[in-house]
Amino acid sequence: MKAKSPAYPYLAWMIIFIVAPLLIVAYFAFTDKTGAFTLANISQAGQFSPVLLKSVYLAAIATVICLIIAYPLAYILSRTKVRTQRMLVMLVMLPMWMNFLLRTYAWMTILENNGILNRFFGLFGLGPFEMINTQGAVVLGMVYNYLPFMILPLYSIMEKIDGSVIEAAQDLGCSSMGVMRKVVLPLSVPGITSGITMVFVPAVSTFIISKMLGGGGNLLIGDIIDLQFLGLDYNPHLGSAISLVLMVLILLCMSIFNQFDNEEAVLL
């Protein structure tokens, strides 16, 4: 009972800023312009399913790439000296001190046909490669912007893995691959889960990266929602319906994923 009272401010916070907005979104999604109940918005949201699927697909690719890059990095990070660790973690965070839009804008100038990368390749007589305005550029933008969100949870979990556990495995004749597979990996599962959630969810609903790096002709679901509010016809009802569908879909993906996660923990 004692522990409860300090939690009230957080409860109030959650009700005002999380539950209430969600309810408003749900209200808009199920009403039409006159305020009457309707399912038309939800079924209309269905016409954007190819876009939704494309968003899920690109976000999944970006998440996998993030995981592949971040996992070894986080492991190395967690095994270095404490002082170096601090500096390296700060380096990981460093890009996040800059505005998200600014960073994405910078990638635009890097990837462009007359951009920095193509000029560099041009020195060796290569290219120019078509990099901007492709889906690859969108995935790159996602990976770049969300990589720290993968590294940090992985790192904080791995940092807590006791070195003696690994040493024990090694003493008992486990190969280094075995140590990785049987000790480090199972112990870092919570970090993987939260890392994937923290990358996948914002990546699915991102709306500016595809506009800037994808050329605006390859919009993702986030852009479609944006269009409902700031496009030609102001339609918050359809916009909310798409958001709601997206939310349900993400929840579904997360629940599947969490089951995998438990599965692994049981198996190992």
Place this chain on the structure above:
Amino acid sequence: MKKFVCILLALFLLAALPLSCRAEEINGVDVSGFTGDYDKFKGQNITINVYNWGEYISEGSDGESLDVNQLFEELTGIHVNYLNFATNEELYAKLKAGGADYDVIFPSDYMISRMIEEDMLEKLDFSNIPNYANISDNFKNMEHDPNNEYCVPYMWGTVGIVYNTTMVEEVPDSWDALWDEQYAGQILMFSNPRDAFGIAQFKLGYSVNTTDPVEIEEAAAELRNQKPLVAAYVMDEIFDKMGGGEAALAPYYAGDAITMMEENPDLAFVVPKEGTNLFSDAMCIPKGAKNKEAAELYINFMCEGPVALANSEYIGYSSPNEAALALMDEEMRNNKIAYPDEGVLDNTEPFLNLDEESNVLMSNLWTYIISSNDNYNQLVMPAFVLGAVALSIGINVARSRRRKPK
């Protein structure tokens, strides 16, 4: 004694001199010719909220231009809370959603007619805006405000094709150039549906204000055909992309074309022969504005010749203000991009508000154009969801089976 009086008088005159100067000049601007009751709100500590486009006022950040808002504050004692929006639709959404409290807004033509239709604008009291007399007659009685009740014109311009002379041989004086296969991958296009449809409609020879669904569908088909040739759909990114030689052709606003051409001398601007859109932005007061009279004072101030001139010079757009034109230097005044000949202007059409159905149709078609690139099987999404649910159940079942033997 006489001497003493003389000295005293001289001192008095000397002291009075700078005083009288200050009243005539604020921040180096001669305000003696300003007409309007600028002292009315002095000392009342009033704040007005001004909601304008980004980069759409002379704000003195480059050290040369006039800080218009600061001048207004010093002249009137009214504090200006200056805020930006990026599109007409954003402005509309903000006002529609409520909770926002603006005194002066700067919508474009079609948005003004939409707001008038939806009763979102306050009628102006023109006795508080004597400088309305400075506005050229060409910009009075415009279609979006036929009786001159709701708005005071601020800036205007045309849409044309900005092109890079090193990449485009002949002058692209037709909208067809934006559909020309030889420039595939080097064409930029508006990411704003109204402007994009407008171009397709001019190409087809239709009115940009058509509400005929067949004509709108045809324009959408044109835009779909164009998509494989388009490098990117942009708005403000165009400055970087055209400036850096990323694309050969792009439709854009004349005033911005002048800015781009200053940065990259290879660029040129042409108004296509099929005709083009004439846009105008104006100052309005939204319904429920708290300080209507102070807002009208602000609008009046913006119509002062030197102020309108400073804005026009800073933004690069064309001014409808004749007092500003009279003060403008010859070079700018004779710039055919900013102030085209009558012949060009006769062949233009402004945007008007469309009815709700046409807006929805256009918006749906546009969403389809920019979000889909291949034919899509309707079953993919349901299959995906079913697959996901099945997988989820499958894992659960498999897990509970495995547990049982224990």
